[in-house]
Amino acid sequence: MxxxxxxxxxxxxxxxxxxxxxxxxxxxxxxxxxxxxxxxxxxxxxxxxxxxxxxxxxxxxxxAGARALNTDPSRLLAAVEGSAGLVVVGLEAFFLDVLVARLPPDTRCALLCHSPFDVDWERVLSNYGGRVEPVNLESFQAWAGPRSVLLTFAYGVGGHSANVLPAWVRATGEDVRTQFRALMAWDVLPAPMFVYPRWLVEVDAASFTHLFQA
Incomplete structure (x- = not known):
């Protein structure tokens, strides 16, 4: 061994x-x-x-032979075109890096600072040179509006369900869903999970207005 x-x-x-x-x-x-x-x-x-x-x-x-992580945000960028604000729920640094680098300069971006792990959020945000602003579960709704988008990372979409971080469920109550133009998911794990998805919760894939797979 x-x-x-x-x-x-x-x-x-x-x-x-x-x-x-x-x-x-x-x-x-x-x-x-x-x-x-x-x-x-x-x-x-x-x-x-x-x-x-x-x-x-x-x-x-x-x-099984996979050797590369697909972080191309092109389809997602097309969907958020014209948005004034983008709030990201969850952290996947390689994906967020390329997304932020290609966002139009007039689109504000925020990251919900909430995680099941210990995170030095100041250090994480410093990687973006002020381009990404911090928000929390109490303040992110200030970003809502008809030109704002709420985005999360998903981990495996199978059939009618998707796995997401619990923060997404806490952030997307019925009152929030009507306040944002779109609720999007970027599936960063296009593969089945073979053990119980600890750290994650299952949601209806149809609850997203857009769902993109890496």
């Missing part, structure tokens, strides 16, 4: 907080594969797959 470094679970928890679960999973899988090949990826999945189902799914993708 391939030996893995000690403290990997704690390291992944930190990375998931700073990067997002899907981005952290790809980072870990790629680095383990570089050092220990597919056997190492299998060992990583055995060690951390149950507590981190997104990592489990990404490792399974890798072992």
């Amino acid at each position: 391939t030996a893995l470094p000690e403290g990997l679970e704690q390291s992944f928890t930190v990375a998931a907080g700073e990067l997002g679960m899907a981005c952290a999973a790809w980072l870990f899988v790629e680095n383990v594969a570089r050092e220990a090949g597919d056997a190492g990826v299998g060992a990583l999945r055995d060690a951390l797959g149950r507590p981190f189902p997104v990592l489990d799914a990404v490792a399974a993708q890798w072992l």
Whole structure:
């Protein structure tokens, strides 16, 4: 059996907080594969797959031959064209990086600072040079309006359901749904999850006005 470094679970928890679960999973899988090949990826999945189902799914993708993460935001950008404000619920750094870089300069962007992990939000936001503003569950509705969009990251869309972070459910009550022009999801894990989706909740895929897959 391939030996893995000690403290990997704690390291992944930190990375998931700073990067997002899907981005952290790809980072870990790629680095383990570089050092220990597919056997190492299998060992990583055995060690951390149950507590981190997104990592489990990404490792399974890798072992099935996937080698790249698709972060192209083109379809999403077309859908938000003309928006005055975009509020992002959830953090997936590689996806957010390319999205923010290509947003029109007159579209304001905010990130809901809420996560199941410990996050240094000031450090996360500093990566965007003031382009992304912080909001919380009490203040984000100030961004609502007929030209505003609410966006979340989804983790595996199967049939009529999608997995999202609990913050999305807290943020999208009936009163909020009527206040934003669109409620969008960007599926950053277009693959099935084989273990119980801890950290996530299931919602009706039809509840989104737009759903994009990576």
